[in-house]
Amino acid sequence: CESQLQSRMATPVGLSHGGGRSIINRIAQAISSGAITPDLLRSSAVAACRSSVGSSLNAFVSLAEPQHQPPVANRGHGSPLFGLPIAVKDNFCTAGCDTPGLAGSATCGSPTLAENFLPSYTATSVRRLLDEGAWLLGKTNLDPFGMGSGCSDGLHGPVRNPWRSSLCSSSDAPDSATNFYIAGGSSGGSAAAVASGLAVGALASDTGGSSRIPAAFCGIVGLKPTYGRVSRHGLVPLVNALDCVSIMANTVADACLLLNAMQGPDENDSTCCPVRPEPVGWSDKLAAGLKIGVPAEFSTPGMSASVLDAWSSAVTHLESDLGLTCLPVSLPHTPLSIKAYSVLCCAEVASNMARYDGIEFGLRVRDSENSVESLYTANRLAGFNSVIRSRVLAGNYFLLRRNYKAYYEQARKVWCLIKEDFDRVFQSVDLLVCPAAVTAAPTYRDFVQADNRYRTSTMDLCTQSVNLAGLPSIVLPTGLEEGTGLPLAVQVIGPAMAEARVAALAASLESWARFPLLAESSECSLLRLLD
């Protein structure tokens, strides 16, 4: 990592990617040629979100009101993000004064912050996109405080996967109240918004897979940068040591355009990389002699045959068609990683949730007892669902004096071993290719048969170890599952700060896969405006 940090001056956003599909660039060209105006883009985007088909996804918890906005400013003119409607997960603080037409909020999908909380500042990552001329379309639905793999538990209800819903013209799935496919969590709203074309890009967060699982389920690109590459200032913390601002877009090039606009040091986040990274860009030709590692331990319990097939097809393509060297590698502590993650996550959650007491902000109930302890307990019972409460209680269990060494310190040691596994593997290969989600998207009805804890412990198997190691990862759709027609994806993982190398391979796989993006055909997609 140290050797990969550069201190050269950044080149401007919009760096050519030498090819690769970019929907953002198509829209930018239409704006600069005058074919569409930013005002039209805004009003169409909001109308699509409010349409019966768009709103059926339940992707947004709040939407902009364009008629209350001043005319489009010239800020960011010339940037490819100028006029671009983006969606932001509702655990990012956005202040009303910075986002005209959209009231400030950060409900985090929970009653705790759904009232008495208007953020007085905007998250750095969002701020930087707005400075490039992007426009905040709305805040997206999520699992409460980012806890969950299905986006099913939030205050605002579950998010529907646009695939196999009424949006998809070839659908034959009855669209009943419970018979839909989940979007994945916790960033399901952002994923559904991007996959359906309601938004062209979205911000998400990823602590154990929360951007990559929904990306895999919804057939879009999910980019989790290296820990610290993008400032977390304004992202309501779940696990400070692992949280990453992540990006969802329909193409690898678009995800990188958004990353380039946001990445870099921030004096308000002292875990942010101190040196400005190079803008991510790549040429069409992959580096000669690139070695791809295939980690055996990513064939996990519960992995479906179709996910294994998608993984296999990708590796076969890289080896047989592109002639890349593909090597078996081992990350021996992988099965322990999910367990270490569960302890580290619960412990930090217990600490991070302590601030929600209802006194300075947030939900406050009428309490007859009139003592601090009873009021805090009552506020937190009303605001936290059982998922949050169980994580806080489990976290404090692991942190008890009698358990601290056996569980919490042990988890931190295993964390070290996980990171070392990856460090060692990247001495012999340049990138890893493996699955992201263990299966294609399940139906809501099947998903809710088991509790949140069980689900995250079985679904995050291929994602959370990447968070523990802090590494960059891109998930991209490569095909559709036989029978269900649901998206299947692969994950590309690289060493710390090697986003460009990861993106180059992901873009190459993307051109090979020619995945039928739903945003290209969906009736509520912004791309319709370009026809």
Add this chain to the structure above:
Amino acid sequence: RALLLLGPQRPWQRLPRHLCSSSSSSCGAADSPPAGRRCRHRLVPDAPTWRNVADSELPPPTAIDSDTIALLERLSLVQFDTADTVRVVAEAVRFADELRLVHAGPEVEPMTSLPEAWGWRCPLRADTPAEQPRTAVLSNAAETEEHYFVAPPGNIAAKDSGRERLDRLAEGAKSKASRSSRS
């Protein structure tokens, strides 16, 4: 680094048979895909490479008893509320028990943070106060009085919720645990 386990095997270090061979084709191997399907790439294991850790290898499961419930509720100022939450916490603890099988010696440093492990020199802000208008600071509070936050008296312990409630939660969780057998 020595990493010893209780028991004869290091489960996660065992690679499936077909990865150890140097031949390219794995067709006909025991774990190949069902007949009629294309063979997968030789490097993609057809079956999970994780070993199931038997319950008997783990330390005895901890029960979340009434005393523990009382202690955790007091420390967290969060209530279990239902026996189901107790069950979930017990399962979370059980899930983490496998970590206790790992004998990681003193040479394995417990991780604190990635920037620290990467040697980043992250600047900290100077310890000078940042001015904020008082109205902004108070603006989100549900209750304020003359520019103060309002909190109830702090020197009153939460009313003892009663042994009965705690015992009911602990018992309810135990019966749920014996019915469900996920590990």
